[in-house]
Amino acid sequence: MSLYAIGDLHLHFQSELKSPGQLNGRVWRDHEKVFAENCRRMIRDEDTLLLLGDHSWGKNLTASREDLEYIAALPGRKILLRGNHDAFWEASKTPALNAMYKGRLFFLQNNFAEYGTYAIVGTKGYIFEGPFMVDRRTGRVVSYDTVAREKAEKLVDRETDRLQRSFDAACQAGYSRFIMILHYPPTDILSDRSPYTRLAEKYGVEQVVYAHSHGEARFHDSLQGRHRGVEYHLASGDFLRWKPMRVL
Numbered sequence: 001m002s003l004y005a006i007g008d009l010h011l012h013f014q015s016e017l018k019s020p021g022q023l024n025g026r027v028w029r030d031h032e033k034v035f036a037e038n039c040r041r042m043i044r045d046e047d048t049l050l051l052l053g054d055h056s057w058g059k060n061l062t063a064s065r066e067d068l069e070y071i072a073a074l075p076g077r078k079i080l081l082r083g084n085h086d087a088f089w090e091a092s093k094t095p096a097l098n099a100m101y102k103g104r105l106f107f108l109q110n111n112f113a114e115y116g117t118y119a120i121v122g123t124k125g126y127i128f129e130g131p132f133m134v135d136r137r138t139g140r141v142v143s144y145d146t147v148a149r150e151k152a153e154k155l156v157d158r159e160t161d162r163l164q165r166s167f168d169a170a171c172q173a174g175y176s177r178f179i180m181i182l183h184y185p186p187t188d189i190l191s192d193r194s195p196y197t198r199l200a201e202k203y204g205v206e207q208v209v210y211a212h213s214h215g216e217a218r219f220h221d222s223l224q225g226r227h228r229g230v231e232y233h234l235a236s237g238d239f240l241r242w243k244p245m246r247v248l
């Protein structure tokens with residue numbers, strides 16, 4: 001029995017790309033075929049696959065049906081997290097989605113999923129993504145838009161509450177070993193700590209797995225490796241070249 005993770009499939013079986021520029025490059029060519037082949041080779045029915053958000057470009061559930069069917073047809077148990085592009089999934093409609101795809105897909109939001117003795121906890125997350133003012137000579141961030149940062153902090157608070165609810169639900173069910181998943185990276189490019197990393201440390205999380213960072217230039221925006229007792233891994237699809245990452 002193994003646990004795998006990957007994010008940012010950005011499927012578009014039924015929809016036009018909203019920002020095609022984001023998904024340029026060889027790695028995106030036929031990526032849904034490459035990914036499905038890798039899954040069929042690596043993942044068995046008893047395994048679990050964590051999908052870390054940005055599943056579909058569909059603008060509503062009807063326009064995302066084929067993308068969700070593609071995911072449901074992959075081998076293993078599938079657990080989905082919300083990404084910033086998942087317009088088909090309103091947070092408040094999570095119970096309805098879970099009822100609709102019962103036994104085929106599990107949507108993780110204000111709840112948790114069990115994996116052996118572990119609880120999988122998580123939320124979409126959010127971080128401040130600028131605008132930043134960068135020194136052209138050194139490439140260093142010299143300042144940033146403070147109003148945008150204040151707005152971002154409110155969203156970080158909301159997501160921290162949702163993550164806390166996920167931990168609470170898992171603790172109430174008796175779990176004390178955790179794998180934490182986020183769509184956004186756990187920290188912005190200005191910091192190496194955040195409310196998410198503090199929760200990970202507080203609960204003794206073993207691994208934090210996140211996605212959202214696309215393209216070489218973004219792969220090192222946040223934590224990777226061991227920091228203050230917690231392992232951090234980026235698992236965006238193009239970073240992994242569509243090969244699911246083995247978590248456990």
Ligand SMILES: [Fe+2]
Binds near residue numbers: 212
């Ligand atoms: Fe993405």
Ligand SMILES: [Fe+2]
Binds near residue numbers: 083084183212
């Ligand atoms: Fe994203």
